[in-house]
Amino acid sequence: QQQVKQSPQSLIVQKGGISIINCAYENTAFDYFPWYQQFPGKGPALLIAIRPDVSEKKEGRFTISFNKSAKQFSLHIMDSQPGDSATYFCAAAGYSNASKIIFGSGTRLSIQP
Amino acid sequence: ETGVTQSPTHLIKTRGQQVTLRCSSQSGHNTVSWYQQALGQGPQFIFQYYREEENGRGNFPPRFSGLQFPNYSSELNVNALELDDSALYLCASSLDGPNSPLHFGNGTRLTVT
Numbered sequence: 001q002q003q004v005k006q007s008p009q010s011l012i013v014q015k016g017g018i019s020i021i022n023c024a025y026e027n028t029a030f031d032y033f034p035w036y037q038q039f040p041g042k043g044p045a046l047l048i049a050i051r052p053d054v055s056e057k058k059e060g061r062f063t064i065s066f067n068k069s070a071k072q073f074s075l076h077i078m079d080s081q082p083g084d085s086a087t088y089f090c091a092a093a094g095y096s097n098a099s100k101i102i103f104g105s106g107t108r109l110s111i112q113p
Numbered sequence: 114e115t116g117v118t119q120s121p122t123h124l125i126k127t128r129g130q131q132v133t134l135r136c137s138s139q140s141g142h143n144t145v146s147w148y149q150q151a152l153g154q155g156p157q158f159i160f161q162y163y164r165e166e167e168n169g170r171g172n173f174p175p176r177f178s179g180l181q182f183p184n185y186s187s188e189l190n191v192n193a194l195e196l197d198d199s200a201l202y203l204c205a206s207s208l209d210g211p212n213s214p215l216h217f218g219n220g221t222r223l224t225v226t
Contacts, residue, residue, distance in 0.1 A: 004155075006155075034214065041219065042219050043205075043219045044215075044217050045217065046214045046215065046216075049214065089155050100158055100161060101146075101158065101215060103155030105154055106154065
């Protein structure tokens with residue numbers, strides 16, 4: 001059972017454009033939604049996270065939008081740069097233990113110069 | 114601050130053999146989680162250790178087992194290796210408690226032939 005569905009699988013964006021990655025979840029017990037960034041040969045690194053008591057969280061060029069009623073959330077990368085080229089994973093966990101994280105299948109993002 | 118370190122970085126084993134992977138957690142972190150990441154997929158939760166006890170397990174058979182030591186380092190053992198066990202094995206450490214982010218190592222790439 002795929003509890004966190006992520007789309008698209010791959011994404012190509014021009015430098016300076018906006019990258020948008022979408023995720024949907026099924027389990028209403030989830031209440032912690034992190035995004036991880038992974039470069040080739042490296043482990044995932046936490047990028048930004050949100051809890052469902054807010055609808056949006058922004059950190060620099062990265063913004064999470066959260067729609068609790070639709071059980072959907074998305075990552076927006078503003079002014080995308082070639083250094084943002086990586087694989088991005090959305091994820092979800094229960095608040096009681098944010099270490100037991102369920103990951104989406106990933107989006108390979110490529111920023112064209 | 115020392116990050117999460119894993120050893121070895123790469124490993125080749127034959128079907129039916131046993132393997133032990135090692136992880137040193139980030140300084141001060143008392144919880145260790147193990148994930149399996151198949152090529153092109155998101156990480157899948159294997160299990161978590163807290164205070165040397167297993168504290169949650171994903172959908173993996175008993176031939177996947179682990180240990181956590183008093184210094185919070187950890188081992189992942191896999192018996193009777195199968196070809197489908199070929200993957201990147203990621204260790205992540207965290208502080209116990211809600212909203213505690215995972216800090217991943219760079220993984221061990223296991224190839225089963």
